Amino acid sequence: MSALGPEGPTSTRLAEPGAIASPPPGGVQDGRTGPSGGGGGALARVVRAGVGRRRVQTVVMVLTTLLAVAASVLGAGLLVASQGPFEQAFSKQHGAHLSAEFDATKVSSAQLAATADADGVAAAAGPFPVASLRLESASGGPPGIDPPPVTVVGRAEADQPVDQVNLVEGKWATKSGEIVLETSARTPGIAAGSKVEATGPDGKAELTVTGIAESVGESADAWVLPAQLSRLAASGADSSYQMLYRFDDADSQSAVVAGKKAVSAGLPDGALRGAQSWLDVKQIADNNVSAFVPFVSAFALIALAMSVLIISIVVSGAVVASTRRIGILKAIGFTPSQVGRAYVGQALIPASLGALLGVVVGNLLAIPMLNEVETAYGTSALPIPLWIDILVPLAALALVVAAALGPAMRAARLRTAVAINVGRTPSEERGRHVRGLLARLPVPRSVSLGLATPFARPARAATTAAAVGFGALAITFAVGLGSSLFAIQTHGNPDSVGDVTVSTMGRPGAPERGGAGDRQAPTRGDEGTVPGTDSRADGGATARDDQDGRGAPGTTTGPQDDVKPADPAKVAAAIKAQSGTGSYFGTGKTYVSVAGIKAGTPLVVYEGDAKGAGQVMVSGRWFSAPGEAVAPARFLQATGAKIGDTVTLTDQGHSVRLKLVGEIFDLGDQGMAVRADAASVAQIVPDVKLDHFTVELASGKDKGDHLDGLNTQLKKIGGVATSSDDARTSTVIVVMQSLIAMLTAMLVVVACLCVLNTVVLDTSERVHDVGVFKALGMSPRQTVTMVLTSVAATGLVAGAIGVPLGVALHHLVMPAMGRSTGTEIPTADIDVYGPGILVLLALGGVVIAAAGALLPAGWAARTGTARALRTE
Amino acid sequence: MRDLIDPLIELRDVSKAYDEGPPALSGLTLDVQPGEAVAVLGPSGSGKSTLLNLVAGLDRPTQGGVTVAGVRVDELNETGSAKYRRAWIGMIFQFFNLLDDLTVADNVLLPAQLAGMPRARAAARADELLGYLGIARHRHAYPGRLSGGERQRVAVARALMNSPALLLADEPTGALDSASGADVQALLRELNADGQTMMLVTHDLSLAEACATRTVELVDGQVARDTAHSMPKVAR
Structure with a gap:
C-alpha cells in the first residue's frame, strides 16, 4: 500500500544528484563500479529502500532465517557434541574396542595372551585378573545396606597398549594395600589418601586410594596390583581374567562381534564369560545428547525448508508487487543485472541479520543440552564448534540467494515497457x-x-x-x-505401576499426606526418564540409590541424617490392613555382577504377584516361573543376550542362572536392570530388603482415601504412600x-x-x-x-x-x-x-x-x- | 417519526481539513430536500468530492454535523457507516468501480448480498434493474467486455439495488465519451423524474443543467452559489 511509483521515497532518492544522474566517466553503469561509481550507490539505495519499505516482509525473512539457522546450529552442534568428546578421548587413550572377561578355570593366561594375534586384532592388553568386590568407605556405610559390587582389575601399570588410563589425581598403585579408583566410582569426600574397605569372596582389606584415574572405555571401576587382588578373590569358581582388545575395524557392532568371535575362536567353550563393546559405552556416554539429535534435526530441516519457501514467497511477492517500480528503475537506466542484484540484496540483508541472530540463539539453546555432555565427560564449557557457527549461516545464506535468484532474475528480465504499464491487480x-x-x-x-x-x-x-x-x-x-x-x-x-506406591523410606512422623493430589512425595529414583536420560550425566545416583546408600558404584554416599528404612514387614502389614487394598507386591533392588559388564548390574527382586501390574513389554512376556527374568534392551545389547538366552548373575562368589523370557520397557538404571522373582535369585540374594510396594486398589475404591488412610498408618512406622501416577x-x-x-x-x-x-x-x-x-x-x-x-x-x-x-x-x-x-x-x-x-x-x-x-x-x-x- | 418535509440531507457548519493545505470544506451549510437532484459544481480542490464523501459516510467532517435521513452520519462508527450506506445510499463513480472479476449480475447483486437480502428477492430486483437499464443481455458478461456507457449503467444498477433514498454520483460521465455521457445523463434525469433524490458532483455544466433541479457551486470549500432550476424534462 506504500508508494510504489515515482512519488515513493526510492524514486525521490533516485533523482538525487550523484545517484545515477552522474555516471562515472568512460563507463557504462552496471552496478560493478562500486559506491564511488554512482551505480553501486544507486543500487545500495534501491536495496535499502526496498528493505525499509517492506517492513512486514523484512521481519518475516529475519525471523525465518533466524529460526532456520538456530535450529540448524543446534542440530549440527549437538550432533558433533554428542560424538566428539568421547571419540577424541577414547582414541587418545587407545581405548578398548572390546573388554572381555574370561573364565580363569577354563583358559590359561598364556592362551589368552595368544589371542592378541587373532585376526583383526590391532592391539591387546592383558590378561589381568579381575574380580567383583564390594567397596565402601572405611568409616562405614549406612546401617543395613550393602554396597554394590564393583569390577576391580589387577593391573600393575596404567600405561598399556590398550586402555592407557589417565591419572587425573595421585599416582598408580605400587604395592599391596593400594587402590586406584575410576572417576565414575569416586564420590565426594573420596580423594587420594582416602581409605576404603574392599570385600571379596576370600577376604576383606582396607585399602588406601593412591589415585583417581579416567578410563574412557570404562574397563574397570578400580585397579589394584594383581597380588592384592589374589588375596581378596583368589579362589572360587568365579575367578576371571580381563583382556582388552583394539580391532582393525570396530566401527559397527557387527565388526566388534566379529572381533569377539575371532579372539574366542580357539578357546574352550564357555571360556568367554562376557564382553563389553566400546559402542555400548559410547552410547551410554552420548545418550543425553544423542536423544535430542533426531528431533532437533527434524525441526532444523522443517525450518530450513520453510526458510527457503518463505524467502521465495517474499521475494516473489516483492517482485510481483513492484512490477511497476521495476519498470521505472529500468526506464531510468538500471540494467537487468542491477535489478536482479537489487532483489537478491533485499533478501540478503534481512537474511543476514536473521542468520547472525540465529547463530546466537542456536548457541544459547544448546547450553542446557551441552551441559549434559559436559557433566558426562567432566569437561568444562563445551561450546558448539566454531566451524558450525560459520558454516551453517553461510549455507543458509547460500540457500537464501538461491531462493531469491529465480524471482530476481524474472524481475531483471521484465521488459521495461510492459513492466511500467502493468497494473498490480491480478488478471x-x-x-x-x-x-x-x-x-x-x-x-x-x-x-x-x-x-x-x-x-x-x-x-x-x-x-x-x-x-x-x-x-x-x-x-x-x-x-x-x-x-x-x-x-x-x-x-x-516399571516401578511406577499399579495405583499406589509405598516407599519404606518415609520419615516416621513426617507429614503423611500423600493423596492423589499430592505430587511431592518421595518417588523411586530411576523413574521418569526417557531414552538416554539416565546416563552418567545423571550420575546414576538416583533417589533409590540414595536411600540404598549407593551413589556411584563402590562408594558410600549413604542416606541422609537419621532417615532409616521402615521395617518392610510392618509396611506390608499396614498395606494389607488398609481398607481398599486389592493386591500388592514388594520389590527390592540390589546390585550383582554380570560377566563382561563393568560395575554392578541392578537386580530388582519381586515378592508377591507382579504379573499384569502394567509393566510394558517390548517383546516376550513377564516372568512367571522360577529361574525366569526380564531385562530391558540395553542389557540385552550389552550382554549380547536374546530372549530365551540364559545369563549368569554373580554375587560374593555365588551365581545364579536366569532365563530371559521378556524384554521390558525400562528406561531406569541406564536400561540395565534385571527383574526376577525373589525365589529365582535366592541363591545370591537370600535376604532381599523390600523397599517399595505396589498396591492395586480393590474395585471402586477411592485412591485419595486409601492414600490418606495408609499414610496415617505409615506415619507411625515410617514409609510413605504416593499415587503411582506421581513421577519425578x-x-x-x-x-x-x-x-x-x-x-x-x-x-x-x-x-x-x-x-x-x-x-x-x-x-x-x-x-x-x-x-x-x-x-x-x-x-x-x-x-x-x-x-x-x-x-x-x-x-x-x-x-x-x-x-x-x-x-x-x-x-x-x-x-x-x-x-x-x-x-x-x-x-x-x-x-x-x-x-x-x-x-x-x-x-x-x-x-x-x-x-x-x-x-x-x-x-x-x-x-x-x-x-x-x-x-x- | 420523521417529518416528511424535513430535508433528506442536512449539513450544518461542516468543515473538513486534511493534514496539509487549506480546508477542503469550510463552514458549509446545506439542505437537500427529498426528490431534489443537486449538482455540485466547482473547480478542482473546491471540496466537491469531500462533500460527497461526507454525505456517503466515507469520511468524517473535522467540524459540524452531517445528517442524512435523520441519521447523524458523522457520528457513526465504521459498522454504522456501512449499514447506513446499505440502507440509504447508492453510489456511482467516475471510473465505475466495478469489480472486474465478477459478472455484471454479481456486481449488481453485491449490495443486496452484503445487506442480507433474501436471494430470490435480490435476484428479482437485479433482473428488474438490468432490464430497466437495458443491460440484461450482459448479465453473465464481465465488466471488462462492456463499453464505458454500459459499465456505468451497471454501476447505476448496482447503486439502485437496495432502493436507496439517496443516489450519489461522482463525475458519472467524466470517463465516458459524449454519446455514452448523454445516455447516462438521460438515465439520471429519468431516475430523478421518478422521485430519486440525487447529489451529483461534476465539472460538466451540461450534465448539471440537464439533470439537476438545483445547482450548488463550491469555491474554496464554501457555497458560492446555490441556484434552483425548473424540473428538467424527461426524454424517454
Missing part, C-alpha cells in the same frame, strides 16, 4: 469461473468473496498452503513428540519438552508470518476493491470475514496435508530417538495420535492461517473507504 481471467460458482453458494457474500481469493493467485495460494502445511506438520510432530515422551515417561518406569520428571525431559515447545512455537510463528505476508500482499493489491466493497456497504466485520475466509480454505487443505506428514515424521523420528539411545520404543508409545487429535490438528492449519491473516484483515477493515477508492 480477472484467473479462476473467475470458480468464483462465479462460489458466488452461488448459500453462504454470506463476504465468505464467498473470501473463498474466491485464492483462485485469483493460485501460485501464491499454493505457497501459502505450503507454509501453513509446514506449520501444521510442525504442530503435529510436536504434539506427537510430547505425547510420546509423556507415554515413555509413564511406561518406561527428568530434567532432560523438561529440557526436551521446552525445546520442542520453543521450536514449534517459532515454526508456527513463521508460518503465521508467511500467511500475514501473503495476505498483506493480497490486500494491498486489492485495496481498491476493498474500498468499493465498503462503499457498497461492507461492514468491518464482513471485511474481516472476507479476508480471513480467503486463507481459511487454504489452511484447511494445508492442515489436511500437513498432519499426515507430521505423523509420518513422528513415526520416523521416535524410533530413531530410541535407536540413538539403544532402546526399542513400544509401538503403543509411538501410536499416540487418536482420531480426535488428528481432526483437531487438521483444524490447526485453519488456526494458523486465520492467525496470520488477522492483522491484515484488521488493517483492511480499518482502511478509510475514501482513501482506498483513490488507490490505483
Whole structure:
C-alpha cells in the first residue's frame, strides 16, 4: 500500500544528484563500479529502500532465517557434541574396542595372551585378573545396606597398549594395600589418601586410594596390583581374567562381534564369560545428547525448508508487487543485472541479520543440552564448534540467494515497457469461473468473496498452503513428540505401576499426606526418564540409590541424617490392613555382577504377584516361573543376550542362572536392570530388603482415601504412600519438552508470518476493491470475514496435508530417538495420535492461517473507504 | 417519526481539513430536500468530492454535523457507516468501480448480498434493474467486455439495488465519451423524474443543467452559489 511509483521515497532518492544522474566517466553503469561509481550507490539505495519499505516482509525473512539457522546450529552442534568428546578421548587413550572377561578355570593366561594375534586384532592388553568386590568407605556405610559390587582389575601399570588410563589425581598403585579408583566410582569426600574397605569372596582389606584415574572405555571401576587382588578373590569358581582388545575395524557392532568371535575362536567353550563393546559405552556416554539429535534435526530441516519457501514467497511477492517500480528503475537506466542484484540484496540483508541472530540463539539453546555432555565427560564449557557457527549461516545464506535468484532474475528480465504499464491487480481471467460458482453458494457474500481469493493467485495460494502445511506438520510432530515422551515417561518406569506406591523410606512422623493430589512425595529414583536420560550425566545416583546408600558404584554416599528404612514387614502389614487394598507386591533392588559388564548390574527382586501390574513389554512376556527374568534392551545389547538366552548373575562368589523370557520397557538404571522373582535369585540374594510396594486398589475404591488412610498408618512406622501416577520428571525431559515447545512455537510463528505476508500482499493489491466493497456497504466485520475466509480454505487443505506428514515424521523420528539411545520404543508409545487429535490438528492449519491473516484483515477493515477508492 | 418535509440531507457548519493545505470544506451549510437532484459544481480542490464523501459516510467532517435521513452520519462508527450506506445510499463513480472479476449480475447483486437480502428477492430486483437499464443481455458478461456507457449503467444498477433514498454520483460521465455521457445523463434525469433524490458532483455544466433541479457551486470549500432550476424534462 506504500508508494510504489515515482512519488515513493526510492524514486525521490533516485533523482538525487550523484545517484545515477552522474555516471562515472568512460563507463557504462552496471552496478560493478562500486559506491564511488554512482551505480553501486544507486543500487545500495534501491536495496535499502526496498528493505525499509517492506517492513512486514523484512521481519518475516529475519525471523525465518533466524529460526532456520538456530535450529540448524543446534542440530549440527549437538550432533558433533554428542560424538566428539568421547571419540577424541577414547582414541587418545587407545581405548578398548572390546573388554572381555574370561573364565580363569577354563583358559590359561598364556592362551589368552595368544589371542592378541587373532585376526583383526590391532592391539591387546592383558590378561589381568579381575574380580567383583564390594567397596565402601572405611568409616562405614549406612546401617543395613550393602554396597554394590564393583569390577576391580589387577593391573600393575596404567600405561598399556590398550586402555592407557589417565591419572587425573595421585599416582598408580605400587604395592599391596593400594587402590586406584575410576572417576565414575569416586564420590565426594573420596580423594587420594582416602581409605576404603574392599570385600571379596576370600577376604576383606582396607585399602588406601593412591589415585583417581579416567578410563574412557570404562574397563574397570578400580585397579589394584594383581597380588592384592589374589588375596581378596583368589579362589572360587568365579575367578576371571580381563583382556582388552583394539580391532582393525570396530566401527559397527557387527565388526566388534566379529572381533569377539575371532579372539574366542580357539578357546574352550564357555571360556568367554562376557564382553563389553566400546559402542555400548559410547552410547551410554552420548545418550543425553544423542536423544535430542533426531528431533532437533527434524525441526532444523522443517525450518530450513520453510526458510527457503518463505524467502521465495517474499521475494516473489516483492517482485510481483513492484512490477511497476521495476519498470521505472529500468526506464531510468538500471540494467537487468542491477535489478536482479537489487532483489537478491533485499533478501540478503534481512537474511543476514536473521542468520547472525540465529547463530546466537542456536548457541544459547544448546547450553542446557551441552551441559549434559559436559557433566558426562567432566569437561568444562563445551561450546558448539566454531566451524558450525560459520558454516551453517553461510549455507543458509547460500540457500537464501538461491531462493531469491529465480524471482530476481524474472524481475531483471521484465521488459521495461510492459513492466511500467502493468497494473498490480491480478488478471480477472484467473479462476473467475470458480468464483462465479462460489458466488452461488448459500453462504454470506463476504465468505464467498473470501473463498474466491485464492483462485485469483493460485501460485501464491499454493505457497501459502505450503507454509501453513509446514506449520501444521510442525504442530503435529510436536504434539506427537510430547505425547510420546509423556507415554515413555509413564511406561518406561516399571516401578511406577499399579495405583499406589509405598516407599519404606518415609520419615516416621513426617507429614503423611500423600493423596492423589499430592505430587511431592518421595518417588523411586530411576523413574521418569526417557531414552538416554539416565546416563552418567545423571550420575546414576538416583533417589533409590540414595536411600540404598549407593551413589556411584563402590562408594558410600549413604542416606541422609537419621532417615532409616521402615521395617518392610510392618509396611506390608499396614498395606494389607488398609481398607481398599486389592493386591500388592514388594520389590527390592540390589546390585550383582554380570560377566563382561563393568560395575554392578541392578537386580530388582519381586515378592508377591507382579504379573499384569502394567509393566510394558517390548517383546516376550513377564516372568512367571522360577529361574525366569526380564531385562530391558540395553542389557540385552550389552550382554549380547536374546530372549530365551540364559545369563549368569554373580554375587560374593555365588551365581545364579536366569532365563530371559521378556524384554521390558525400562528406561531406569541406564536400561540395565534385571527383574526376577525373589525365589529365582535366592541363591545370591537370600535376604532381599523390600523397599517399595505396589498396591492395586480393590474395585471402586477411592485412591485419595486409601492414600490418606495408609499414610496415617505409615506415619507411625515410617514409609510413605504416593499415587503411582506421581513421577519425578527428568530434567532432560523438561529440557526436551521446552525445546520442542520453543521450536514449534517459532515454526508456527513463521508460518503465521508467511500467511500475514501473503495476505498483506493480497490486500494491498486489492485495496481498491476493498474500498468499493465498503462503499457498497461492507461492514468491518464482513471485511474481516472476507479476508480471513480467503486463507481459511487454504489452511484447511494445508492442515489436511500437513498432519499426515507430521505423523509420518513422528513415526520416523521416535524410533530413531530410541535407536540413538539403544532402546526399542513400544509401538503403543509411538501410536499416540487418536482420531480426535488428528481432526483437531487438521483444524490447526485453519488456526494458523486465520492467525496470520488477522492483522491484515484488521488493517483492511480499518482502511478509510475514501482513501482506498483513490488507490490505483 | 420523521417529518416528511424535513430535508433528506442536512449539513450544518461542516468543515473538513486534511493534514496539509487549506480546508477542503469550510463552514458549509446545506439542505437537500427529498426528490431534489443537486449538482455540485466547482473547480478542482473546491471540496466537491469531500462533500460527497461526507454525505456517503466515507469520511468524517473535522467540524459540524452531517445528517442524512435523520441519521447523524458523522457520528457513526465504521459498522454504522456501512449499514447506513446499505440502507440509504447508492453510489456511482467516475471510473465505475466495478469489480472486474465478477459478472455484471454479481456486481449488481453485491449490495443486496452484503445487506442480507433474501436471494430470490435480490435476484428479482437485479433482473428488474438490468432490464430497466437495458443491460440484461450482459448479465453473465464481465465488466471488462462492456463499453464505458454500459459499465456505468451497471454501476447505476448496482447503486439502485437496495432502493436507496439517496443516489450519489461522482463525475458519472467524466470517463465516458459524449454519446455514452448523454445516455447516462438521460438515465439520471429519468431516475430523478421518478422521485430519486440525487447529489451529483461534476465539472460538466451540461450534465448539471440537464439533470439537476438545483445547482450548488463550491469555491474554496464554501457555497458560492446555490441556484434552483425548473424540473428538467424527461426524454424517454
